Amino acid sequence: MNGKKRLICCKCQKELEMKKVDFSYLGHTFFTDLPSCPECGLVYISEELVKGRISEVEMQLEDK
Amino acid sequence: MTEEQILYKTQSVCPVCLKKIPARRVRIKNEVFIRKTCSLHGDFESIIWRGFSEFNDWIRETDNIPAESNNCPDGCGLCDDHLQETCCLLLNITERCNLNCSFCLADQCNDKEDIPFEEICTSLDKIIVKGKSLIQLSGGEPTMRKDLAEIIRYAKNAGAKYIQLNSNGVCLGEDADYVKTLADAGLSFVFMQFDGTEDKIFERLRNKPLLKIKQQAINNCAKHNIGVTLVPTLVRGVNLHNIGDIIRFAVSQSPKVRGVHFQPASYFGRIPRLPENKDRITPDELVFEIEKQSGGIIKASDLTPSSCYHSLCSFHGDFRAVENKIEALYKQRKTENNGCCSVPESEKNREFIGRRWQRPLLEHKAAGSCCGSKLDIDSFLRIIKQQSFTITAKFFQDAGNIDFSRLRKCSFHVYENEKYIPFCSYFLSAWK
Numbered sequence: 001m002n003g004k005k006r007l008i009c010c011k012c013q014k015e016l017e018m019k020k021v022d023f024s025y026l027g028h029t030f031f032t033d034l035p036s037c038p039e040c041g042l043v044y045i046s047e048e049l050v051k052g053r054i055s056e057v058e059m060q061l062e063d064k
Numbered sequence: 065m066t067e068e069q070i071l072y073k074t075q076s077v078c079p080v081c082l083k084k085i086p087a088r089r090v091r092i093k094n095e096v097f098i099r100k101t102c103s104l105h106g107d108f109e110s111i112i113w114r115g116f117s118e119f120n121d122w123i124r125e126t127d128n129i130p131a132e133s134n135n136c137p138d139g140c141g142l143c144d145d146h147l148q149e150t151c152c153l154l155l156n157i158t159e160r161c162n163l164n165c166s167f168c169l170a171d172q173c174n175d176k177e178d179i180p181f182e183e184i185c186t187s188l189d190k191i192i193v194k195g196k197s198l199i200q201l202s203g204g205e206p207t208m209r210k211d212l213a214e215i216i217r218y219a220k221n222a223g224a225k226y227i228q229l230n231s232n233g234v235c236l237g238e239d240a241d242y243v244k245t246l247a248d249a250g251l252s253f254v255f256m257q258f259d260g261t262e263d264k265i266f267e268r269l270r271n272k273p274l275l276k277i278k279q280q281a282i283n284n285c286a287k288h289n290i291g292v293t294l295v296p297t298l299v300r301g302v303n304l305h306n307i308g309d310i311i312r313f314a315v316s317q318s319p320k321v322r323g324v325h326f327q328p329a330s331y332f333g334r335i336p337r338l339p340e341n342k343d344r345i346t347p348d349e350l351v352f353e354i355e356k357q358s359g360g361i362i363k364a365s366d367l368t369p370s371s372c373y374h375s376l377c378s379f380h381g382d383f384r385a386v387e388n389k390i391e392a393l394y395k396q397r398k399t400e401n402n403g404c405c406s407v408p409e410s411e412k413n414r415e416f417i418g419r420r421w422q423r424p425l426l427e428h429k430a431a432g433s434c435c436g437s438k439l440d441i442d443s444f445l446r447i448i449k450q451q452s453f454t455i456t457a458k459f460f461q462d463a464g465n466i467d468f469s470r471l472r473k474c475s476f477h478v479y480e481n482e483k484y485i486p487f488c489s490y491f492l493s494a495w496k
Contacts, residue, residue: 026394030440030441032441054441060419060445060448
């Protein structure tokens with residue numbers, strides 16, 4: 001979470017907490033810490049992460 | 065000629081007079097040939113598939129390109145009938161060379177004066193698309209030019225994203241400081257001619273032993289973080305048996321060496337003799353040999369045709385190389401493209417080359433192991449980039465087997481006199 005911003009799960013109304021989240025893509029697995037709802041498990045993936053490192057993983061793993 | 069099943073009608077040239085003539089791709093049992101007849105010079109045939117695997121399983125629907133074009137091949141530049149944008153652009157900067165090879169696609173000539181530096185800069189200004197272009201500096205042997213570093217620097221400043229040097233590696237091996245000047249100027253990676261792991265192979269193809277200097281070139285490039293891709297010219301009876309050892313050597317040199325790019329001999333430029341069918345190495349045969357000689361570690365299914373070219377022109381495989389071992393990168397393949405805005409194939413191919421052949425900037429031992437253990441995303445990315453290893457192949461066409469339906473989909477172009485010319489069309493030469 002950035003600065004003083006708090007992320008709240010809209011379903012559970014609980015504040016998201018940083019948690020290790022596993023990713024799997026095309027047979028490869030890795031993890032990163034992400035804000036996650038302690039109640040329902042909903043994970044928040046920021047636009048910055050999607051357009052940055054996740055996009056890079058996609059490019060590295062995908063066939064041309 | 066024996067009975068044939070016509071698979072596809074296309075166009076080609078007479079190998080003797082280069083007159084444009086109809087041709088047909090035909091199947092005889094499991095083999096596929098291109099056959100054509102010149103009214104003046106008779107019948108010609110060239111094998112393009114030997115039946116090591118099923119031809120129809122390799123060819124794609126997108127390969128069914130009409131060959132009819134009033135512009136092919138003399139109107140190259142690119143003409144309106146061309147079906148593929150430029151992926152990589154080759155610029156010949158010299159015809160001089162410090163070797164005298166029996167196979168030389170450029171038919172090097174030490175008597176010709178080099179193109180003036182200013183003229184090269186003018187060309188670079190015209191061809192470079194800022195932040196996108198992949199420029200291959202080629203020849204002859206580009207390291208013969210004393211101003212090569214200046215040319216690289218100019219191309220970098222003009223906005224070339226990747227600058228590739230096509231070289232025999234002799235000068236790179238002789239002088240590590242020279243490699244530094246090229247690296248500092250902005251060189252991205254080197255495409256180094258490398259025919260095998262035995263000096264007798266170099267003696268037959270290049271007329272001198274070169275293994276030691278090639279290893280030194282790899283090491284000198286490594287000192288300055290310049291990735292090297294090894295490029296064997298494959299000739300039956302000379303180094304076809306050496307494919308497995310070439311791959312194993314390249315893997316042992318990872319991450320200094322980024323991959324192997326096989327180029328079965330094509331018959332244009334300087335050649336020792338005209339080819340017969342038995343000389344040709346087809347895509348299926350090369351895939352078969354790679355699988356066989358790697359002991360099955362590299363599977364035929366790991367090597368697939370490149371979407372940026374006709375299926376018969378090129379294939380590629382993506383791997384990871386670590387601790388002298390190689391494993392396929394793709395544990396699964398993406399089955400469809402769900403993107404709303406698809407990237408042009410030429411751009412995808414260019415970025416594939418840049419990603420794989422350029423050494424990543426920061427290389428330090430990443431946490432975790434290559435297989436099994438989960439890594440955090442940053443370590444995962446670092447490992448994937450560092451351990452990247454490609455096996456690729458290119459099947460150039462010559463007057464014996466050129467097929468205009470393949471030519472129209474070519475994304476590898478040569479720039480000359482303000483024209484972009486498909487590589488095989490540029491180097492097309494009559495058989496004498």
